[in-house]
Amino acid sequence: MAKPLSILFVSSEVVPFAKTGGLADVSAALPQVIRELGHDIRIIMPKFAAVSDRKFKIHDIKRLTDMPIQIGDRTLLGSVKSSFLTNIKTKVQVYFFSNDELYCRSDLYVDPNTKKAWPDNDDRFIFFCRGVIQTLLLLGWRPDIIHLNDWQTGLIAALLKTEYADEPLFKNTKVVFTVHNAAYQGIFPKASFEKTGLPAKMFKQEGVEFHGEMNLLKAGLMYADQITTVSPTYAREIRSSEDYGFGLEGVFKRKARKTVGILNGMDTAVWNPEIDSLIPQTYSHTSLEKKQENKKALCARFKLPFDPRIPVIGIVSRLADQKGFDLIKEKLVDIMKMNLQLVVLGSGEKHYEELFTKTAKKFKKKVGVHIGFDEELAHLIEAGSDMFLMPSKYEPCGLNQMYSLRYGTLPIVRATGGLADSVEDLDEKPKAGTGFVFTEYSARDLVDAMQRALKAYEDEKLWQSAMVRAMKKDYSWDSSARRYIDVYKKLLKKK
Numbered sequence: 001m002a003k004p005l006s007i008l009f010v011s012s013e014v015v016p017f018a019k020t021g022g023l024a025d026v027s028a029a030l031p032q033v034i035r036e037l038g039h040d041i042r043i044i045m046p047k048f049a050a051v052s053d054r055k056f057k058i059h060d061i062k063r064l065t066d067m068p069i070q071i072g073d074r075t076l077l078g079s080v081k082s083s084f085l086t087n088i089k090t091k092v093q094v095y096f097f098s099n100d101e102l103y104c105r106s107d108l109y110v111d112p113n114t115k116k117a118w119p120d121n122d123d124r125f126i127f128f129c130r131g132v133i134q135t136l137l138l139l140g141w142r143p144d145i146i147h148l149n150d151w152q153t154g155l156i157a158a159l160l161k162t163e164y165a166d167e168p169l170f171k172n173t174k175v176v177f178t179v180h181n182a183a184y185q186g187i188f189p190k191a192s193f194e195k196t197g198l199p200a201k202m203f204k205q206e207g208v209e210f211h212g213e214m215n216l217l218k219a220g221l222m223y224a225d226q227i228t229t230v231s232p233t234y235a236r237e238i239r240s241s242e243d244y245g246f247g248l249e250g251v252f253k254r255k256a257r258k259t260v261g262i263l264n265g266m267d268t269a270v271w272n273p274e275i276d277s278l279i280p281q282t283y284s285h286t287s288l289e290k291k292q293e294n295k296k297a298l299c300a301r302f303k304l305p306f307d308p309r310i311p312v313i314g315i316v317s318r319l320a321d322q323k324g325f326d327l328i329k330e331k332l333v334d335i336m337k338m339n340l341q342l343v344v345l346g347s348g349e350k351h352y353e354e355l356f357t358k359t360a361k362k363f364k365k366k367v368g369v370h371i372g373f374d375e376e377l378a379h380l381i382e383a384g385s386d387m388f389l390m391p392s393k394y395e396p397c398g399l400n401q402m403y404s405l406r407y408g409t410l411p412i413v414r415a416t417g418g419l420a421d422s423v424e425d426l427d428e429k430p431k432a433g434t435g436f437v438f439t440e441y442s443a444r445d446l447v448d449a450m451q452r453a454l455k456a457y458e459d460e461k462l463w464q465s466a467m468v469r470a471m472k473k474d475y476s477w478d479s480s481a482r483r484y485i486d487v488y489k490k491l492l493k494k495k
Ligand code: ADP
Pocket: 020, 021, 022, 023, 025, 316, 317, 318, 345, 346, 347, 372, 373, 374, 375, 378, 397, 398, 399, 400, 401
């Protein structure tokens, strides 16, 4: 094998330590597969409150304790602790960057009381980005690649190209920046820019400035050596219009040649109906009848009557605009007249939480809702539902549709981002289809896709053959991880 690469993977969330969405799943699974392929990859993330020292056997690193780090005119102390991400085959080192005052809070980014971003998120992530660089300097570790993810890490790219441009340790290091969601940009007032330590000349349109404010996603885009996004379709969408680029479509367009879309994979050790320890009954494509046991358990969990003739449609999601729930809201009356049951697990925007809670109260035998974050219930919904609904307005990749395929739970999705790249319509392709796809973002088309799904469900033979096809699809990380490694290698060849 050629010389192994060394990679620092920087992410603000990593399963099982801290998670709000798919970024956390990706940030655990991808590094583990890259490690399995023989490379030295380590992860660094902030040490949030959920990251318990005892639970995760975290220890201090003496020489990385109380490092003074400047944000604006304040000097704060940051320490690095360490543990491992372990599965059967590998062990990946994880560094936790800690400062209790900044990170030890009840939620990662948002104050649960106000439902608004923590007011000092600028300090929290400027400090983290500076801390990551400081950690490498003190470790004396020279990674070939620093792989950044989303706005929380974008400043690192800008700092490396300015303040650390002549730092010998990073002379041969290349920076990859992955956009998991272009809607979250880390926008802060100009006063926050002054705390970054970046030279004043970078506060311009060609730099990190965005309509008079600082944009940390843009910092990553402007200064990384390579940009990636999490599906090929999303890579095209973000440069196509404001609906997808959220004001950065021009930047995405200019950076098109530096950008590649690589579809996320799924962690098949965690999401596998054959060995899943979080579901009542394991099953495979050769024992589909056993899936019914999970459906029974799911109905019982939500106090819904169990009836094999009524399909259960599952939703597991952040309750955010992105996910397309306003389409459901618009046609709720029609949807409630259909022959279906709906189970929803999610949390987020209050009006969506209320929408689903109220609906469940009104339609007790039809709708079950759990507001909150619950890993185990997410598995039960994947295993026990017949269909899975993701009518997203945009979806950079989406993981739940892939989990659903693996669990034989046919997805109903809108053709956007990774949903378009992973689900094929059963009506359009009766021999290849794995779900139901609608294109236009409209409630009418959603209802139409749901009706098509209900009709197909009545045809047991058709349905079961689609289930088997879906379950056999390979969306494991292996091929996508290899594509990331190719990206790294190509980049390192460039001078
Ligand atoms: P996004 O990252 O936009 O939220 P993804 O589909 O990529 O969407 O990933 C969402 C991840 O978060 C999945 O692993 C999903 O199961 C999980 N998830 C979302 N909401 C909840 C919840 N309320 N409880 C448990 N898991 C959830």
